[in-house]
Every structure is written in C-alpha cells, then in structure tokens.
Amino acid sequence: MATTIEAPRSPYSRAPRSRGINWEKWGWMYMRASGLVLVVLIFGHLIVNLVLGDGIKAIDFAFVGGKWSNPFWQVWDCLMLWLAMIHGANGMRTLVNDYASHRTTRGILKGALLFSVIVLITLGTLVIFTFDPCPAGAPADLLASFCPAS
Amino acid sequence: MSRTETGTHAPGSLAPTGKRPQGTLYRGREGMWSWVLHRITGIAIFFFLLVHILDTALVRVAPEAYNAVMSTYKNPIMGLGETALVGAIAFHAYNGIRIILIDFWTKGPKYQKVMFYVVIGLWVVTMAGFVPRHLMNVFSEVGH
Numbered sequence: 001m002a003t004t005i006e007a008p009r010s011p012y013s014r015a016p017r018s019r020g021i022n023w024e025k026w027g028w029m030y031m032r033a034s035g036l037v038l039v040v041l042i043f044g045h046l047i048v049n050l051v052l053g054d055g056i057k058a059i060d061f062a063f064v065g066g067k068w069s070n071p072f073w074q075v076w077d078c079l080m081l082w083l084a085m086i087h088g089a090n091g092m093r094t095l096v097n098d099y100a101s102h103r104t105t106r107g108i109l110k111g112a113l114l115f116s117v118i119v120l121i122t123l124g125t126l127v128i129f130t131f132d133p134c135p136a137g138a139p140a141d142l143l144a145s146f147c148p149a150s
Numbered sequence: 151m152s153r154t155e156t157g158t159h160a161p162g163s164l165a166p167t168g169k170r171p172q173g174t175l176y177r178g179r180e181g182m183w184s185w186v187l188h189r190i191t192g193i194a195i196f197f198f199l200l201v202h203i204l205d206t207a208l209v210r211v212a213p214e215a216y217n218a219v220m221s222t223y224k225n226p227i228m229g230l231g232e233t234a235l236v237g238a239i240a241f242h243a244y245n246g247i248r249i250i251l252i253d254f255w256t257k258g259p260k261y262q263k264v265m266f267y268v269v270i271g272l273w274v275v276t277m278a279g280f281v282p283r284h285l286m287n288v289f290s291e292v293g294h
Binding site for chain 1: 175189192193195196199200203204206207209210212213214216217220223224229232236239243246247249250253254259280283284287288290
C-alpha cells in the first residue's frame with residue numbers, strides 16, 4: 001500500500017500558544033548556541049592538554065598550576081564548565097522525557113540532574129577561582145617552577 | 151536510486167520495493183544512525199564530565215591527591231578509554247554542527263545525508279591525527 005508522506009516543514013495550523021516564555025524553544029536555541037561555543041572550547045582544551053607537548057604525560061598538579069595562574073585559562077575552563085554542564089544536563093533531560101514512562105521516575109531523574117548540575121557547577125567554579133598553585137607546605141618538586149618553594 | 155523506477159507510484163509516495171519494510175525515509179538510514187550515535191556519545195560525554203569535574207576538584211585537596219588520580223588516567227587501559235572519549239566528542243561536535251545546518255540552512259535538509267558522510271570523513275581525519283599522538287604518549291609512559 002502506497003503511503004503518501006507530506007513534504008517536510010509543511011505549515012500546519014495550531015491553536016495560538018498561551019502567553020509566557022517558551023522555555024522549550026529557548027532550551028532548543030541554547031543547545032545550538034552553546035554547542036557551537038563548546039566545539040571551540042573543548043577542541044582547544046583537548047589540543048592544549050592532550051596533543052601539544054607531551055600530552056597526557058605532562059598533566060599533573062604543576063601543569064594545572066601553570067594554566068590556572070593565568071586568568072585566560074580560568075575564564076576558558078569556567079565557561080566550558082557552565083556551558084557543558086547545562087548542555088549535557090539538558091540533553092539528559094530530553095532522554096529522560098523520551099524513555100522514562102512514569103511521571104514519578106521522570107521527576108526523580110530530572111531532580112537528580114538538577115542537583116548534580118548545581119553541585120558540580122558550584123564546586124567547579126569555586127575550585128577554579130580559589131585554586132592556589134603554590135600551596136604552603138607542599139613538596140616543592142610537585143609545584144610549578146614559578147612557586148617560591150621550588 | 152529512485153523509488154519511482156517501477157512507475158507504479160507517484161513521486162512523493164513510498165511503497166515496499168523489496169523484502170525489507172520501507173515505510174519511511176528515516177528508519178535504518180543515515181538520519182536514524184546519526185541520531186542514535188548523537189544520543190549514545192552525548193550520554194557517554196555527560197557521565198565523563200561528571201567524573202572529570204570531581205577528579206579536577208582534587209587540585210583543591212592536595213597536589214599528591216591530584217597526581218594520584220592523574221596517574222590512573224595515564225594507565226594504558228584508561229588511555230584507550232580516552233581515545234574512545236575523544237572519538238565520541240569529535241562525532242558529537244561534527245554531527246552537532248550538521249544538526250545546526252539542517253535546522254538553520256535552507257538547503258540543510260536536502261543535504262543532510264551528504265553532511266552525515268562529511269561528518270564521518272572529518273571524524274576519520276581527526277582520529278587519524280589524534281590516535282597515534284595520544285597512544286604514543288600513553289604507551290611511552292608504561293613502566294615509568
């Protein structure tokens with residue numbers, strides 16, 4: 001039996017939306033806008049941390065100390081943290097809506113997502129901006145070369 | 151290959167042309183697989199992100215604590231996991247740009263299938279550059 005498929009994007013009429021902010025639309029916009037920025041931020045992150053120099057071999061406390069003593073990388077990583085956590089959690093929300101069939105399950109899962117976003121964004125932001133690259137009393141050979149102890 | 155070759159169906163109509171059910175332009179084709187891969191890679195990246203924020207937070211605990219967790223990332227098995235993670239990120243990034251083009255570019259829907267193969271091509275090139283570099287770093291660390 002032949003099935004006729006309507007042309008994609010054919011206009012259809014619907015009842016006018018109720019007033020108020022269309023959150024789903026802005027969530028949809030956010031995924032695309034943040035996605036583009038994240039491509040730049042994460043590819044930069046991967047190139048600097050895994051490709052240039054000795055790659056993963058070079059990553060240790062002193063490496064992080066060197067990066068986060070520069071406001072440029074603090075802002076870079078903080079932006080990446082916020083955009084990626086919200087992008088990821090909103091994507092997971094879509095999956096929960098698609099696959100969790102019970103209202104209570106959806107509520108619990110989305111509550112867990114919201115909780116993890118708030119906790120991890122708070123934790124990550126505090127870590128980036130309260131980080132001390134030269135903690136007192138730490139062994140000098142573990143610290144960046146610019147630390148007075150080393 | 152045109153679906154109207156048999157001449158029995160008007161353009162724009164679909165009919166079973168073989169043994170496989172073909173009620174859709176979507177099922178089992180590029181559109182579906184890019185969607186499936188986008189979901190799977192997205193989930194994997196999200197759970198890695200949760201762990202990655204926590205492991206990085208150890209810099210605030212002690213240099214020794216951070217270096218201890220980083221040494222586990224330098225293990226060869228973890229190195230293969232990182233390769234898979236970068237593969238997932240590269241696919242999600244390129245396919246995400248494809249989705250944006252389908253949504254906002256007038257000709258996007260027309261070229262969605264071509265763009266899927268462009269995504270695969272870019273992914274292969276990216277991985278060809280990244281994998282040898284990363285695995286050399288990971289495996290030269292073994293025994294140190």
